[in-house]
Amino acid sequence: MLISVIGAGYVGLVTGACLAHLGNEVRVVDIDRARIERLRGGEVPIHEPGLDELVAAGLANGRLSFHADQSGTYGSQLVIVAVGTLDRAGEWYGELVERAVRGLAEDSRAPRHLVVRSTLMPGTAVRLEALAQAIDPDVRLCFNPEFTREAVAVRDFLEPDRVVVGAGRDAQALVQELHELYAPMGRTILDTDLTSAETIKLASNVFLATKISFANELARLCAATGADVHAVVDGMGLDLRIGRSFLSPGPGFGGSCFPSQVRALPELARSFGIEAPIIAAVDQSNLGQADWLIDGLERARGASLAGSRVALLGLTFKANTDDLRESPALRLAERLVARGARVVAYDPKATEAGVVQLAAGGVTVDAAPSAAEAVIDADAVVVGTEWAEFGALDWAALAPRMRGRIIADARRIIDRDAALAAGLTVVAMGVTHTPDGGGAAARIAVPVTAAAAV
Ligand SMILES: NC(=O)c1ccc[n+]([C@@H]2O[C@H](COP(=O)([O-])OP(=O)(O)OC[C@H]3O[C@@H](n4cnc5c(N)ncnc54)[C@H](O)[C@@H]3O)[C@@H](O)[C@H]2O)c1
Helix, strand or coil: CEEEEECCCHHHHHHHHHHHHCCCEEEEECCCHHHHHHHHCCCCCCCCCCHHHHHHHHHHHCCEEEECCHHHHCCCCEEEECCCCECCCCCECCHHHHHHHHHHHHCCCCCCEEEECCCCCCCHHHHHHHHHHHHCCCCEEEECCCCCCCCCHHHHHHCCCCEEEEECCCCHHHHHHHHHHHHHHCCCEEEEEHHHHHHHHHHHHHHHHHHHHHHHHHHHHHHHHCCCHHHHHHHHHCCCCCCCCCCCCCCCCCCCCHHHHHHHHHHHHHHCCCCCHHHHHHHHHHHCHHHHHHHHHHHHHCCCCCCCEEEEECCCCCCCCCCCCCCHHHHHHHHHHHCCCEEEEECCCCCCCCCCEEEECCEEEEECCCHHHHCCCCCEEEECCCCHHHHCCCHHHHHHHCCCCEEEECCCCCCHHHHHHCCCEEEECCEEECCCCCCHHHCCCCCHHHHHHC
């Protein structure tokens, strides 16, 4: 099938490259000319495992091409809209999608079959469809949400858990085309209406964000009672009704999707006069996690971090991406600086270009060229992102370079035994492991009320 994709960002590029890989001819359009030039030269502007190879193969076999204006879509059977939906403050807004849909509807040479893949607030697609059909009644619109996760987006795209197709008015032919497009994946395709499809996408993300926050709050509780939160979530996760994924406590969620969506959904509910108190609490819970982590580090250290030097390992919002948007590691940097610490950060992707100063949440931190250099003279080490290389750090070699003896591992990625053997104390989400084998998790759990009754 000859198709076009509008937007060469994380989603548009992965969508285009994967659909070309599946045998389609795909034209990817972006208004960012410089980005298009780089892509034409085979340079992929984002880090996404497997994407470079797919783009190179698509360029080589001629099935993938990049275009700087809408004429690139002419002749395509359908066009997929995958433009961004965040404003400068990181909040959801639909202006770019609306502009893209309007631009396509107004251009009679562009495809009449429009598929929106950008994340939409429920109710938006119906409005976009009405807008497009008021310009040209022949336009048909479907909403086909994107469920891929950055860092494993290529695999997620090619092996999705499900494909959801929300059909607009009289869009049966377009729905059929989407079924053909996704048939090679051999996965369940759920057909529904526009607003339900929008809600499936948003509710899935917000549910996962809520699950993460639940685990984070459990970590706080366990740290107080003396339970080992990691054993607790493992035990819970064995229950098939609950499941283990997205139940690991950590520094909080981030990225371009979850934070804006947990804020937007309660707002949408409020616009209908409905309160959504559980969802409305998730953002605050998430934002509080950085301070809780740093409180734990200061407690385990027995001193405030004011005036100290902290090595922050990892800045991206998760491993295997270069995406810093709403990264919890940046929140950690910001909170550390707010407490008077000097932060020296290292990230395999975010600092690899030799960047020495990095704006993080309005603050500036120093950047080191390697983890080994970041930890020099550090009073404490904080692990903010689960990059695999942090799991292989040689603490026997690094510990003597440090001034302090403590690591806060918010991702539970480091080789704890090696760190303990090197004489370091490791705080892992409220559980403190000391070289002598003691720690918070070994405390006897006595609820406050029971203790008071004794
Ligand atoms: N990043 C993810 O992992 C992810 C996952 C699922 C869903 N989504 C959703 O997918 C959408 C896209 O996200 P993203 O991260 O790829 O965004 P992005 O900001 O990385 O990329 C968007 C691209 O669209 C281009 N663009 C904007 N307006 C355009 C226009 N009129 N014509 C052509 N190009 C235009 C921009 O120049 C940019 O390159 C968002 O709605 C997002 O919520 C993202």
